Amino acid sequence: MAAGPAPLRAALAPTAVRKPPRLRQGDVVGLIEPAFFPDDPYDMRFVQETIRAMGLVPKPGRHVGDRYGYLAGTDVDRAADINAMYADPEVKAVFAIRGGWGCARVLPFLDFRTITANPKLLVGFSDLTALHLAFAARAGFVTVHGPNASSSWGKDSWEPFRALAFDAATPTYANPQAHDDRLVQRSWRTRAIRAGKARGKLLGGNLSVLVSLLGTPYLPDFTGAILFVEDTEEPEYRVDRMLTQLRLAGILGRVAGVVFGQCTKCQGDGQSYGGFTLSEVLQQNLAPLGVPVYEGAAFGHIANQFSLPVGVRAEIDAEVGTIRILEPAVS
Incomplete structure (x- = not known):
C-alpha cells in the first residue's frame, strides 16, 4: 500500500522564513498560467503592458497560451513553467496571470529543491493560494498574496505593492x-x-x-x-x-x-x-x-x-x- 500524505506539520517545513530579493527597475519577471486559461488571448497584450508600466520586463513561460480543457495546459506543463522560472537566474520574480482552479493539481510536479534554492517573489491571489501555502510549507520564503498580473492594478493596488516589493517597506x-x-x-x-x-x-x-x-x-x-x-x-x-x-x-x-x-x-x-x-x-x-x-x-x-x-x-x-x-x- 502506498504511503499516506504527510501530516499537517510537514517534516520538510523550514524553521525560519527567508526573504526573496527586492525588485528593481529593469528586472525580468516571469509570467505563468498555473490555473485557468485567460478568457481572451488578446488580454496577454495588456498583461505585458502592465508589467512594463511597473518598470519590469515580462518573460512569459513556454506554455503560456496553451489550453487543456479549462486549464492553461497540462498539469506537467504548467508545473514545468513554474520550475523553469525558479531555475532561470535572469528571472527575479514570478507573476501569475490569473487564478481560477488548477494550482493544486501542479503541486506534485513542482521541483521544490530548485524552488527552495532560488527564493523569488511569487505574486497572485485566489487559486494561487495553493502555491502560496505550499511554498510556505515546503520552500520557506515569502510570497505576496496580491493582484494577479491581469488585475486592474489601479493606483491603490500599485503603490502599496511597489512599496512592499521594491522598497522593502513595512506598511x-x-x-x-x-x-x-x-x-x-x-x-x-x-x-x-x-x-x-x-x-x-x-x-x-x-x-x-x-x-x-x-x-x-x-x-x-x-x-x-x-x-x-x-x-x-x-x-x-x-x-x-x-x-x-x-x-x-x-x-x-x-x-x-x-x-x-x-x-x-x-x-x-x-x-x-x-x-x-x-x-x-x-x-x-x-x-x-x-x-x-x-x-x-x-x-x-x-x-x-x-x-x-x-x-x-x-x-x-x-x-x-x-x-x-x-x-x-x-x-
Missing part, C-alpha cells in the same frame, strides 16, 4: 476612506468580531483553496499565525461548512488572530427567512476562538486589494481594522 494596511454621500460611512467598514491586538506570521488566502489542502503535505503550520481568508461566490452555508472544517481539523484553535477579507457575491439565493447572514456565520465560528478577529478587510476578489506578504510577522488591531507589517518582505 500598515487599512481600508480606504469611502466618499459616501451619507452622514456616516457605510462602505469599506470593518467590524471587530472580537476586539484586541495580535501578532503572528501572516498565512492564508482563499478559504476554499486553503480547506482543499487539509490533510496534504502542502499546508504550513498555523500555530501562532495570523490567519487571513477571503472568498467569492460561496453562499453563507458553505462558508460555515469550511470554517467548521478548519475548526474540526484543529487549524482555528492554533491561530493568534483572524482577518476575514471580502466575500464577494457570497449571499445565497432562495434562503428562508431564518437563514444566517455571513456576519452571523463568522460570529458563530470565530468569536469562540478567544483571539482578535475582524471582518471586511480590503483583500479578495475586488479591485485595489492589499498586497499581503505571506510568511512575515504582522500585527492586527481588530478594533480599528488594521494589519501592520512588522518586517520587510524582501531583502
